[in-house]
Amino acid sequence: MNKLIATLLLLGISGAVVAAEKTAKGSTADAPSAGISAPPSATQTGVGPFNRLLKKPKQLNLPPMEDGIHDPANEGTAMLQPPAEVLADWQPRRTAGNGVNWVEALRQGKINPRYERTDPDAVPIVMDLNIHRPVRSAMPDVIFPHKQHTEWLDCSNCHPAIFIPQKGANQISMSAILLGQKCGVCHGKVAFPITLTECKRCHSKEKDTPYKDPVPTAAAAKTTARP
Amino acid sequence: MKVEKYLHIVCLAMAAAIGYFAVLPAAHAEYGDVVINNYADKRGMRPVVFPHWFHRVRFRCKVCHADLGFKFKAGGNEIDMAKIIDGKFCGACHNGEIAWSVENCNMCHSGIPGTPTQIHESTQQKLVDRVNELNKARQLEAGK
Numbered sequence: 001m002n003k004l005i006a007t008l009l010l011l012g013i014s015g016a017v018v019a020a021e022k023t024a025k026g027s028t029a030d031a032p033s034a035g036i037s038a039p040p041s042a043t044q045t046g047v048g049p050f051n052r053l054l055k056k057p058k059q060l061n062l063p064p065m066e067d068g069i070h071d072p073a074n075e076g077t078a079m080l081q082p083p084a085e086v087l088a089d090w091q092p093r094r095t096a097g098n099g100v101n102w103v104e105a106l107r108q109g110k111i112n113p114r115y116e117r118t119d120p121d122a123v124p125i126v127m128d129l130n131i132h133r134p135v136r137s138a139m140p141d142v143i144f145p146h147k148q149h150t151e152w153l154d155c156s157n158c159h160p161a162i163f164i165p166q167k168g169a170n171q172i173s174m175s176a177i178l179l180g181q182k183c184g185v186c187h188g189k190v191a192f193p194i195t196l197t198e199c200k201r202c203h204s205k206e207k208d209t210p211y212k213d214p215v216p217t218a219a220a221a222k223t224t225a226r227p
Numbered sequence: 228m229k230v231e232k233y234l235h236i237v238c239l240a241m242a243a244a245i246g247y248f249a250v251l252p253a254a255h256a257e258y259g260d261v262v263i264n265n266y267a268d269k270r271g272m273r274p275v276v277f278p279h280w281f282h283r284v285r286f287r288c289k290v291c292h293a294d295l296g297f298k299f300k301a302g303g304n305e306i307d308m309a310k311i312i313d314g315k316f317c318g319a320c321h322n323g324e325i326a327w328s329v330e331n332c333n334m335c336h337s338g339i340p341g342t343p344t345q346i347h348e349s350t351q352q353k354l355v356d357r358v359n360e361l362n363k364a365r366q367l368e369a370g371k
Contacts, residue, residue, distance in 0.1 A: 071340065074273060075333055076337045077333075079334055081281065083280050086284060097259075098257065098280050114285065114286050114290060118325065152288045178350050180350070185299045188351065193348075
């Protein structure tokens with residue numbers, strides 16, 4: 001009996017919290033079904049939260065008053081320009097990042113950001129050199145375009161601290177990028193992020209010969225076999 | 228008792244839902260917004276929110292990250308008002324000549340108090356920081 005009372009009490013508290021959550025979100029679903037249909041947290045299931053954490057945001061370009069980072073009680077917040085005022089009608093829209101393609105915006109002349117702090121007419125030093133990086137998996141190879149990068153950046157931003165300017169000297173992996181190294185110093189922070197919609201912006205060159213998984217030799221199979 | 232068994236399942240599901248919402252706070256600021264809170268909280272100011280998008284429309288990355296010496300690291304430049312008034316970092320433009328001057332305190336110092344230094348919506352934040360949070364929560368739960 002005690003157990004039942006404790007259970008009911010817990011249920012009551014959970015119900016109240018879920019109901020509060022519901023009101024905050026303005027959802028129309030009733031409380032119990034909202035509770036059940038919500039995905040279980042990784043702490044409950046022990047499942048790796050990787051993919052779940054990289055899902056795309058539901059809403060892009062929220063105004064500062066509603067974005068959860070700016071303090072709505074601060075007078076200055078109301079004076080800030082909402083990003084949608086500027087970015088919302090840039091085409092084509094993207095589903096990730098700022099919801100826009102910055103390189104395309106530059107190409108279309110929607111913006112002409114200064115290259116020198118005080119000189120609006122300074123012209124960027126653009127280098128047009130593609131670097132082909134073969135990828136050892138079924139993913140298409142990477143073509144790194146210097147052109148798009150030098151339109152925004154200076155050589156010294158990347159070389160030599162992030163990338164050694166020498167063929168074959170830089171080992172790059174998606175793990176490193178996701179953790180904020182190599183390309184990830186910008187991509188995934190400010191430049192377009194790593195999401196399932198953006199892969200082919202870098203992995204853009206189909207392989208000349210279709211990729212085949214390496215056939216494991218008997219010796220290799222022995223060393224990698226699980227006990 | 229069948230009803231009791233069912234209630235337990237509902238409770239578990241609800242606890243899971245609460246855990247989910249508690250661990251994942253709802254902030255959807257613009258991609259690339261940088262919260263800088265090296266000193267602000269300690270000195271009684273709101274943390275700074277730097278809108279990357281707004282500056283990107285006006286300046287190429289090179290201007291700040293090569294010419295003005297901003298490192299590619301949130302909070303890594305240890306900027307304080309003395310440096311800004313001295314014309315360094317933000318102060319190179321926010322001096323009343325290129326952009327508005329430092330008297331507009333609360334246009335930069337506009338973050339919710341207590342928000343830690345971060346690049347908002349970065350993969351690092353979504354993966355590393357959140358996994359750390361989840362692990363911490365898991366450890367707390369295991370410790371109970």
